[in-house]
Amino acid sequence: MKILVCLKQTFDTEAKITLDSNGKIESKGVSMIMNPYDEFAVEEALRIKEKGEGEVTVISVGGQQTQDALRQALAMGADKAVLVDPGEIELDEFSTATVLAKTIGGMEYDIILGGFRAIDDGSAQVVGRVAELLNIPVVNVVTKLEIEGGKALATREVEGGSEVIEVALPAAFTAQKGLNEPRYPSMKGIMKAKKKPMDKKTLADVGLDENQIAAKVKALSFSLPEARQAGKVIPGEAAEAAKELARLLREEAKVI
């Protein structure tokens, strides 16, 4: 079983987001992590591999610092990593998916996994686009995955419940919270990760040039949420204060 996991390096969930002088998101000095949804995908890939035989390859599109996230996946137990560094160009979901699909196109695979969304831009598009480009089925927001005899039974969230989908392999699946509890890398895993292959490629190496992946969507501007207003304390007797609170909620906040 050949399993590929697409992963992204994102800002730490606790990182404080600021904008630079050009109005772009400041990434300097921000600590980076593996996108938590992709961690579910890596864990699931490892569990599938551990049930039988298999090989897990993790793939990312990003700069050299993305190696940290890939190395973490290797320390968790993945076998190989591929990093495609597109250089200094702006990417949108189309660009990233095109690079991934082109890279994956030259590889063997039965299963492609990824987080259903990244916690930074939250577009929830990339794995679906990759599946489309590779012409394979995709099942989204999966919370349970069983693989048997060239087929997969995937349980996914739907409004008010869940549905079970059977799909023939190869296929792509996106991980939702609840799929599993990702393991911590072990000390031995960390030692082994150093020796595992990290294949670093450029766009040219995968047969693409900048024009072919030029972003189709351009972000016009970014803005930070407005600072939260200080809370209001309503003084007085409880009954009177409650009355005033109800009035404010209705007339000022307009929430009731």
Add this chain to the structure above:
Amino acid sequence: MIFKLSEEQEMIRKTVRDFAEKEVAPKAGPMDEAEEFDYSLWDQMAEMGLTGIPFPEEYGGAGMDNLCYAIAVEELSRVCASTGVLISAHTSLCSWPIYYFGTEEQKHKYLDPLANGEKIGALGLTEPSAGSDAGSVKTTAVLDGDEYVLNGSKIFITNGEKADIYVVIASTDKTKGSKGTAAFIVEKGTPGFTFGKKEHKMGIRASSTYELVFENCRVPKENMLGEDGKGFKIALMTLDGGRIGIASQALGIAQGAFDEAVKYSKIREQFGKSISSFQGIQWMLADMATRIDAARLLVYRAAYLKDSGQPYSKESAMAKLYASECAMWVTTKAVQIFGGYGYTREYPVERMMRDAKITEIYEGTSEVQRIVIAANILK
């Protein structure tokens, strides 16, 4: 000099910090209150390979260096000093002497399960009248046939009662004093080996501290660790390394208290602004950060010296002395920054200040560290 950690040292810090914050930190307060460790954490640490970091893979270890080990103890202690000392005593005080002085057979029989976390280890050295004067142990070991018969008691034993394997220092020839001592590997459950009083402590309350009692406890001859007559020397060499573990623990406690203090100083408002905007608080934070960094450099240097096979007795004593005094100072300042809230159990700095004190006492008091340092300077 290169002040940069290797890729795996960085990775171990990130991994252990992640584990410590998610799994250990929520339990640190409740475990302290209950004076009871949650050993499901031990199982998780064993799974991750944190129970045998600096030992070769062939003996069940992770095959990492002592600096990695120091970083792991630091990160665990940053959120819970009891978890830090559990790993530190297990690794430095029990597994290490077996690794360093043990026969191939002893290593496979005892180090393997210790390093892979199946078993927990402890060291039995201190006695009521042999604390800093560790050479004057009264516990005796008398050869009788193929076994040594142990009699006596050990006090203040970290991991006592919870550990499965104990390295015990006993006197085999009273006339020779500290040169008439030997180290033995004693398994829990050996007839005649029981546990006495449990200590109720000021800090590291989740760490189990017990008295060990030996009454005609028969230990197979082949469980002697190293040579007869070398018990005291084994104990001293073990403590040289143990100091790196405790120094790392102290460093972690200091860093944990500092991080809490920085966070709190930014959100706590008095006189209409955050207290971090007052110079009085800023200077405290600056001094805390500086001392912690100095402690870290001393601790990492000691670990580096050990890793590179150079003498480290003086440097590990300096690291332990400075880091423990730094932990006490920094946690006291952290409580001060928290003010009245810092004195309550609502915030972790109260626990951290209680935890810090022991690092100035166990595995050699600050006074003993100064003796070791001075002896190295003046020799």
